[in-house]
Amino acid sequence: MERRRKENKMAKFHSTVSRRDFMKGLGLVGAGAAALTTPVFHDLDEMVASGTGDMANPKKPWWIKELDFEKPTVEIDWTLIKRYNSTYSSQSNNALYDKDWSNVVKKEAELKKSWMTDRKPGFSIEDYAFRDIIGNPPGSTNPWVPAASSFKSPEAQGVPKYEGTPEYNSRMLRTALRTFGAFGMAYVPLTANAQKLVYSNGYTLEDTKIGYSDAKKGNVIPTQAGITYIPLMAPEMLTGYRGNPSATNRGTHSKGNQILGVVVSSGQRFLATLGYQGLSGSIGCGPAFFPLGGGSEMGRIGGQSISPTYGMTQTHNGLSTDLPIDPTHPIDAGIWKFCHTCGNCAIVCPSESINTDKIPSWEVPTFAQSFSNPDAQFSVPGKKVFFNNMSTCKTHCDLCGGGCNVCMANCVFSHLETAAVHIMVKATLGSTPTFNTFFKDMDRVMGYGLQQFGPGISPPLNGTFNPAAAEWWMIETPPFGWDGRATQAHAQ
Ligand code: SF4
Numbered sequence: 001m002e003r004r005r006k007e008n009k010m011a012k013f014h015s016t017v018s019r020r021d022f023m024k025g026l027g028l029v030g031a032g033a034a035a036l037t038t039p040v041f042h043d044l045d046e047m048v049a050s051g052t053g054d055m056a057n058p059k060k061p062w063w064i065k066e067l068d069f070e071k072p073t074v075e076i077d078w079t080l081i082k083r084y085n086s087t088y089s090s091q092s093n094n095a096l097y098d099k100d101w102s103n104v105v106k107k108e109a110e111l112k113k114s115w116m117t118d119r120k121p122g123f124s125i126e127d128y129a130f131r132d133i134i135g136n137p138p139g140s141t142n143p144w145v146p147a148a149s150s151f152k153s154p155e156a157q158g159v160p161k162y163e164g165t166p167e168y169n170s171r172m173l174r175t176a177l178r179t180f181g182a183f184g185m186a187y188v189p190l191t192a193n194a195q196k197l198v199y200s201n202g203y204t205l206e207d208t209k210i211g212y213s214d215a216k217k218g219n220v221i222p223t224q225a226g227i228t229y230i231p232l233m234a235p236e237m238l239t240g241y242r243g244n245p246s247a248t249n250r251g252t253h254s255k256g257n258q259i260l261g262v263v264v265s266s267g268q269r270f271l272a273t274l275g276y277q278g279l280s281g282s283i284g285c286g287p288a289f290f291p292l293g294g295g296s297e298m299g300r301i302g303g304q305s306i307s308p309t310y311g312m313t314q315t316h317n318g319l320s321t322d323l324p325i326d327p328t329h330p331i332d333a334g335i336w337k338f339c340h341t342c343g344n345c346a347i348v349c350p351s352e353s354i355n356t357d358k359i360p361s362w363e364v365p366t367f368a369q370s371f372s373n374p375d376a377q378f379s380v381p382g383k384k385v386f387f388n389n390m391s392t393c394k395t396h397c398d399l400c401g402g403g404c405n406v407c408m409a410n411c412v413f414s415h416l417e418t419a420a421v422h423i424m425v426k427a428t429l430g431s432t433p434t435f436n437t438f439f440k441d442m443d444r445v446m447g448y449g450l451q452q453f454g455p456g457i458s459p460p461l462n463g464t465f466n467p468a469a470a471e472w473w474m475i476e477t478p479p480f481g482w483d484g485r486a487t488q489a490h491a492q
């Protein structure tokens with residue numbers, strides 16, 4: 001039965017696009033316009049082996065184009081971008097947007113108790129325990145400036161401060177941060193434009209050379225120091241997504257935050273030991289900063305960016321330093337363009353929070369405005385994107401133990417893991433939009449995601465549960481939950 005189902009799917013795959021059309025569009029046959037703009041490979045092995053480069057400022061595989069600084073694939077009007085108060089986000093304070101929020105909080109607590117008692121898949125006591133304790137150990141801290149007792153400065157060691165070229169520094173720091181546990185990173189100079197992405201609450205940009213913390217100013221960013229911001233990324237284990245909505249899925253999300261807590265602590269003390277500033281923590285929205293440095297592109301779901309290697313299932317933290325570093329460029333891997341055609345995430349969203357338009361917009365919808373605070377909006381102007389209702393998403397997510405994320409599990413890029421055919425798909429998306437509709441449809445036909453979901457079909461709130469959540473505990477997980485994406489030749 002299972003075999004016949006797979007054969008039917010493959011029959012549909014082969015009948016939708018001819019093999020020659022597909023290879024031609026990809027540039028695997030050496031004729032036509034595609035061959036002028038993309039390299040010609042003689043077989044898949046040759047193509048897959050092509051992803052190498054200078055890791056000091058990582059060169060991307062050939063299908064990923066580097067763009068001009070501060071011009072990512074999403075159009076940005078920098079004159080309209082203003083620093084954002086993160087306490088206005090629906091994730092931080094949904095009471096600003098959902099008039100029924102106090103009842104939502106009450107209902108969430110009641111559901112949690114009843115599901116734990118009844119041992120519902122994904123919401124048993126062990127599922128919630130996993131979700132609730134996965135952070136860094138109690139008492140561990142990530143101060144903005146490292147404590148003097150936590151490292152030995154060059155002066156304390158009686159040696160000169162470290163000096164190196166920006167190119168070597170970029171490479172060296174990348175090696176250190178990757179070894180500490182970072183998967184993706186980008187180097188974003190904190191220019192006048194990039195400073196507009198720094199949160200307006202908790203951070204002060206000051207005309208000074210040394211960063212510090214202050215009760216009134218919060219964390220002070222020294223604008224005279226030539227600061228580079230380094231958004232850091234850790235992926236979330238894909239098997240954790242097979243069973244969502246579940247509390248365990250939320251836990252696998254927090255696993256990424258846990259490792260990045262270790263990375264920023266080691267990273268800031270490494271920099272301080274060399275004689276440079278290492279200021280710890282995210283200073284702005286990760287899905288805005290990470291695409292600016294080419295770690296990912298923005299996608300239809302604004303709250304998450306999409307990495308060519310790790311897809312959408314990833315989480316962020318960050319470090320700021322005055323170590324001279326070569327900046328990294330924004331990228332075009334065909335992802336943002338693909339999101340225009342796709343929309344699979346919107347089809348499966350149980351709360352209908354995701355925009356279904358084909359064309360992005362500059363206009364912030366009225367639903368992003370708080371009903372109680374005229375200053376508060378959860379989305380802000382200055383970018384041409386697909387605006388989503390992040391308030392209805394937050395309400396739905398919290399009722400699901402914080403672990404809905406059905407959209408992320410269904411994103412086409414969450415399925416592009418390690419197989420050569422997937423690398424070929426990525427290469428095609430980066431070269432031509434011709435097959436975007438085909439790939440979008442195939443993703444659903446092949447049934448990679450959780451496609452039984454959709455408006456009104458929303459476990460666990462409809463009383464049904466995803467049995468895969470209970471099976472998750474039986475999987476022999478890789479250490480740290482890390483999967484094969486990390487070892488891809490082009491892992492960035
Ligand atoms: S997390 Fe769930 S509710 Fe929120 S946008 Fe994604 S699918 Fe919709």
Ligand code: SF4
Nearest residue numbers: 300339342343345411
């Ligand atoms: S599912 Fe499709 S539209 Fe949604 S974020 Fe992923 S690629 Fe973009």
